[in-house]
Amino acid sequence: MFAYEFMNNAFAAAGIVAVVAGLVGYFLVMRGQTFAGHALSHIGFAGATGAGLLGLAPLWGLIGFTLTAGLFMGAMSERISNRDVAVGVVLALALGFGLLFLHYYTAFASQATAVLFGNVLAVDAQTILTLTVLGAVTLAGLGAIMRPLIFASLQPELAEAKGVPLRGLSIAFLALVALAVSACAQIVGVLMVFTLMVGPPAAAQRLSARLWSGLALAAGLSLAQAWLGLAMAFYTDWPVSFCIALLSGVGYFAALALPATVRASPASSPSPPR
């Protein structure tokens, strides 16, 4: 399978994106903002088709639109970016615009499927370079804000009292999510960003109560699912995104079923049972 250049490219691209998506997604799940992440990816669809209309590469449209939307959602206070209804309306609106752009630029229609469902097998060396830079910027940003981000996610009231700039942090984080979504959409498409950004981190959070091992697990699971998905697609000829989605779903539900036995035994605690 590694005799083909397109497979090597696919493994490299999927590997980079999976690690970034797993790490960023861990905080998305921790903050309960997965729906906001979902909306950002759909907004990215409008960006990608809009870029097509202007004759730009879809990736730049994706980044431009998701980044703008991420900054905007972050600025509209924490509470609002968590509100399902507001996010849902924005999401539908964005998809509508995507459709409109597509309507005026029908030549893009063939690429639209790639934007929606991903086309990792068509990744070239240039895209890998772009994804590497995108991933490095995202992880550097995440590393810079990680400590206050965790504090603000777990205990916003106390974090505010201790001098953490909640709103600035929220904006910065959603901007990083926007970058991760843009990268992720290159692999699995805007509709299936959840497969790498939410499935593995959510499973990791079920499996580990420790911060660092949880993060490592999120990145590891995401990477494993992306690579196994690629291999599975190679041998079965099924679409890559389907294979990754399948593994992501299986991983999550397996993690849901597992904790009953894995969880630390409550016998170690002196407190009465609830």
Next chain:
Amino acid sequence: MNILELAGVTLRLGERTILADVDLAVRAGEFIGVLGPNGAGKTTFMRAVLGLLPPAHGHIRVFGRPPRRGNPAIGYMPQVRTVLPELKIRGRDFIASSLDGARWGLPSLGRAKRQAIDATLELVGARALAERALSDMSGGERQRLLLAQALIGEPKLLLLDEPLIGLDARHQEIAIDVVRTVCRERGTTVLFSAHELNQLLGTLDRVLYLGSGKAVLGSVDEVITAPVLSRLYGTEIQVIRADGNYFVMSRGRTVEHGEHLHHSPHDHHR
């Protein structure tokens, strides 16, 4: 020395005046019970002391200086505690996130921090919570975790906003006892807001009673009287003393109990 001073302080939230023209001074090492009906401004008062709400008028002095956000000499346990109950993160990591939580960069859990966390958990009798996941804790256990967190770093001033909510009677006693013991020993000044006075009677030095935009600070005998409370509640109040306990009554019903019932924490019934 006065740890906290308010001079002519008016606090507003938007158009609403919460407290008007308040003067008071809290001395070092005092245990102050902060009481008053819901919406009287207990939380707002604490937020002002933390520097989160600048006064509309007057001056606040904390340790002789204007309040500032992130003062490490203040320990705080907020009332609205958005702890995500499904979050599987162990107690030690949860508390660790708050230590130096405002600094940029990657989180770290060094030996010194780990020991500080474990020692404080030990202090509140909740050592086992270090290894347990938040999602596996009861509401009361999470309260104790938060109390421990507020005590870390030996703050000189401790602001506890309704630390007893969600605890059963036995754990309320334990929590009060822990705060009293630790703070007496360290000379910590405590502002402890609560719904019930009687539990705190043996512990508090003075009472800060808030109501109708006013604040009265004094000994229990000075403050818990029919004239003072009638003024604060804006309605006729009777104070009945029985068996060393105080019952604040309005038209034949105890005021405190009635309010306590309205105030159910998120996961009381878990």
